[in-house]
Amino acid sequence: MVPAPSFDSAVAAGIVTADQASRLTAFYGEQTPGRTSRLAAVFDLAHVLWYAGALIVIGAMGLFSTVAFSQMGAGALVATALVYAVLFTTAGHYLWHAKGLPIPGGLLVTVAVAMTPLAVFGVQEGLGWWGRFGEPGQYKDFYVWIKGSWLATEIATLVAALIAVRFYPFGFIAMVAAVALWFLSMDLAPWIGGSQDYDWALRRTVSLWFGLALMVVSWAVDLRQSRADYAFWLHLAAIAAFWGGLTLQDSSSEIGKFVYCLINVGLIGLAIFLTRKVYAVFGAMGIAFYLGHLADKVFKDSLLFPFALSLIGIAIVAAGLLYRRHRPAILVAFERALPAGLRALRPAQASGR
Numbered sequence: 001m002v003p004a005p006s007f008d009s010a011v012a013a014g015i016v017t018a019d020q021a022s023r024l025t026a027f028y029g030e031q032t033p034g035r036t037s038r039l040a041a042v043f044d045l046a047h048v049l050w051y052a053g054a055l056i057v058i059g060a061m062g063l064f065s066t067v068a069f070s071q072m073g074a075g076a077l078v079a080t081a082l083v084y085a086v087l088f089t090t091a092g093h094y095l096w097h098a099k100g101l102p103i104p105g106g107l108l109v110t111v112a113v114a115m116t117p118l119a120v121f122g123v124q125e126g127l128g129w130w131g132r133f134g135e136p137g138q139y140k141d142f143y144v145w146i147k148g149s150w151l152a153t154e155i156a157t158l159v160a161a162l163i164a165v166r167f168y169p170f171g172f173i174a175m176v177a178a179v180a181l182w183f184l185s186m187d188l189a190p191w192i193g194g195s196q197d198y199d200w201a202l203r204r205t206v207s208l209w210f211g212l213a214l215m216v217v218s219w220a221v222d223l224r225q226s227r228a229d230y231a232f233w234l235h236l237a238a239i240a241a242f243w244g245g246l247t248l249q250d251s252s253s254e255i256g257k258f259v260y261c262l263i264n265v266g267l268i269g270l271a272i273f274l275t276r277k278v279y280a281v282f283g284a285m286g287i288a289f290y291l292g293h294l295a296d297k298v299f300k301d302s303l304l305f306p307f308a309l310s311l312i313g314i315a316i317v318a319a320g321l322l323y324r325r326h327r328p329a330i331l332v333a334f335e336r337a338l339p340a341g342l343r344a345l346r347p348a349q350a351s352g353r
């Protein structure tokens with residue numbers, strides 16, 4: 001099946017107006033609303049904003065949550081998780097079915113699924129239902145440490161992901177399930193080994209074999225598609241070397257860490273310029289590292305930081321929706337604003353040549 005065409009080049013050539021291009025794009029998208037989620041997504045700024053915003057919200061309620069946030073109390077944590085889950089599921093359902101936008105809709109549903117650990121943590125903490133491996137500690141430790149008391153949280157997350165995929169067949173939900181499966185494999189290892197001692201050697205071994213098994217599964221899924229992209233590997237080697245060296249730089253000042261974040265934002269911009277996702281992936285990881293630093297060091301006593309971060313994520317998703325609506329006009333303006341020298345440096349697939 002061929003994806004809906006892009007009319008950006010036609011707008012740039014003056015054949016159609018930006019408004020006509022938007023209507024034509026919407027018309028082609030409406031011809032196959034039920035199969036949209038199976039089409040290969042065009043990599044543009046809208047997708048970057050959607051994924052970045054969703055990941056920020058997920059991180060705000062998980063890895064980037066603060067100590068003060070975890071100490072709100074079991075009832076408040078459960079209420080927060082349920083409110084987030086209902087709101088994001090409702091918004092995702094609306095975008096998916098009413099607007100025919102499965103990507104942002106699916107991402108919002110993924111955010112709702114990612115609220116499961118927070119809800120289960122609050123329920124278990126409130127009822128005192130912790131198992132033989134003791135208290136789990138702070139909620140954010142779920143994303144850092146491996147403990148048997150997280151088993152119920154991981155199983156509940158898997159169930160939520162399976163239910164979500166049943167109604168919203170969106171691939172990124174599988175990422176949440178895969179992470180929960182990895183955590184589950186690490187927590188089950190002491191039981192399978194017949195020991196409560198869980199040293200780092202066992203963790204490395206379990207993670208190694210789980211990763212190998214997941215690679216085989218991913219390979220089997222990927223066998224349906226085969227397309228050589230030699231330039232991709234060159235880009236991957238280049239960004240891995242650059243980003244690794246940048247991340248390992250020792251900066252003790254907050255200004256230096258902020259500059260590090262800005263450079264990673266620039267990598268996302270470079271990904272858009274070159275239409276190469278790998279730069280966006282590494283840039284997003286760098287931004288995540290910086291947000292983790294803020295949550296752990298700078299705002300660890302702030303109750304509002306996770307909620308503020310959630311609002312930022314929602315605003316980024318909204319910006320992606322706005323960009324998609326006016327994409328042809330924005331791209332034409334962007335192309336015209338670029339100096340001729342920079343336009344010549346863009347790859348053919350980026351400039352529509």
